[in-house]
Amino acid sequence: MIRWPTRRRSRLILGTLMVVAAGVGLVLIAYLTPLMAVRGTDIRDNGSIPADEILRVAAVPQGTPLLQVDTRAVAQRVAGIPSVESARVQRSYPSTLTITVVERVPVVIVTSGDEVHVLDRSGVSFLHYVRAQGVPPEVLKLPVLETPNPGPADPTTREAITAVAGLPESLARQVKRVSASSPVDIEFILTENRRVIWGDSDRGAEKARTLTYLLGRDAKMYNVSSPEFPAYK
Known part of the structure; x- marks a missing residue:
């Protein structure tokens, strides 16, 4: 009567550890391997600014794991383009980086x-x-x-x-x-x-x-x- 709860606790602990290990493994796979890497960049809301210029300034090499992309740093670089008022960079899984810009409007x-x-x-x-x-x-x-x-x-x-x-x-x-x-x-x-x-x-x-x-x-x-x-x- 005493051993069954102990076994159940052991199985619960073992199951929890396996779930955690699997989660850590998935994170490591996503972070270290090209399975979820940048294979395309989606440029949005650019009118007068060529997409090629935004890609050049963003400077994110193809094949970089998405989790390794510093989205804030990329947004800051893109916002440095004179005609860009602000920029937002998002990871779009499994393999796309989305850059949305707000262009400056001449007044x-x-x-x-x-x-x-x-x-x-x-x-x-x-x-x-x-x-x-x-x-x-x-x-x-x-x-x-x-x-x-x-x-x-x-x-x-x-x-x-x-x-x-x-x-x-x-x-x-x-x-x-x-x-x-x-x-x-x-x-x-x-x-x-x-x-x-x-x-x-x-x-x-x-x-x-x-x-x-x-x-x-x-x-x-x-x-x-x-x-x-x-x-x-």
Whole structure:
């Protein structure tokens, strides 16, 4: 009567050890052998960035066991591509590495002499052109940002870009220049040299609706800094 429970415990312990050993064996197989190795890389959400460039920067050799791939390090390398805002790397078993990128979206340009810098929604300059070498037409269609200290750390830059990025397409394509001397003093210059006093970047949707209505009036200046009390002349 005493031996049966002891035998059952022994069998339970033995069974547990066998399960653990099998689990460890599977991990070692996956980590050390090519059975679950990288045989393909799936690049997702890249539009303007060639997949070959992402693969080159990712630098993960074919045949590397998936468990040996440092996904964080790979993501950091891919995020170092100027046109990439962020990157995520995932293991897709049994043999695929998936790299998903978020590309930077051009919002405005900043000119300095013969140079043209393209800024994204965070104010990061991620593309650079020299006029003498040619600037793509789609870049030249972006609004020109005029502010004392353009850059991602500058509050005025961030507010001005937020204001532009929030415009509906019907208004955005009319904006030629954005000038801002402070975060609350944003102005747009539209086609036909029409001036828009925008103020800060708050209540952008209301301001856009008001401006859309006012543009039906023949004027050269529109003030929507307080959308409930607009003005034009």
